[in-house]
Amino acid sequence: MPTIRVMTVDDHRVVRAGLAAMLAGAPDIALVGEAADGREAVERYAALRPDVVLMDLRMPHMGGVAAIRAIRQDDPAARIIALTMYDGDVDIHRALTAGASGYLAKDVPVDELASAIRAVAAGRRAIPPAVARALAEYAPRVDLTDREVEVLRLVAKGLSNSEVASVLGLAAGTAKVHLQHIFQKLDTEDRTEAVTVALQRGYLHLDD
Structure with missing residues (x-):
């Protein structure tokens, strides 16, 4: 062999x-x-x-x-x-x-x-x-963008929208808009549920 x-x-x-x-x-x-x-x-x-x-x-x-x-x-x-x-x-x-x-x-x-x-x-x-x-x-979904994953990773660490915006150098309201898009794409209603679903689907990992 x-x-x-x-x-x-x-x-x-x-x-x-x-x-x-x-x-x-x-x-x-x-x-x-x-x-x-x-x-x-x-x-x-x-x-x-x-x-x-x-x-x-x-x-x-x-x-x-x-x-x-x-x-x-x-x-x-x-x-x-x-x-x-x-x-x-x-x-x-x-x-x-x-x-x-x-x-x-x-x-x-x-x-x-x-x-x-x-x-x-x-x-x-x-x-x-x-x-x-x-x-x-696995059902085809609208994928999260790299920026949306960055936003969600910071949200998972407990940062507020204004803190996320500051870390990423975004305008104050932009982080909120990104988060709204994330909720729509993941079919979730709040930050905690979005993070949970993102972990389940592999967008985020526990060591992020």
Whole structure:
């Protein structure tokens, strides 16, 4: 059986070390490289051309979705699994739309991770049933803009409209207008509900 060459991408050294340890027990899988952010991942992919990439989604300099898109633009045959601790339906949809062949949680058992790598290397998709259900229930929505996400992130930290405007350098009433648009797009009625829905859908994360 030919060896499957894998590259890991994560901004946490301990996560990369953990993945290396997990894969060490699979005789048909070899770790050939790693990267600490999306920008480095694109460069390392071009140099190594691994069979499968395990890609975190939230990293500095260039996020995982942008890195997936860049790698696939350079090599349409690239096979990438989004491996992340987040499971918001927006995260899943963006990763798969960008070209990922699979989506797994970081706490996945080692045998499931190895099976996913083998499946993706063989040209199949690796999407657990729970993720498939989330995708089936995903309804196209009007996406939040980057500015709206910035506003909502500050609202989640407890800032008032005037404080949000001050932090972002906006006119006093502009933050309120952004918030009204957010309520409409998320179909929510107040700040607390908007933050809750944004967390569920993957626009915001608990460590933001």
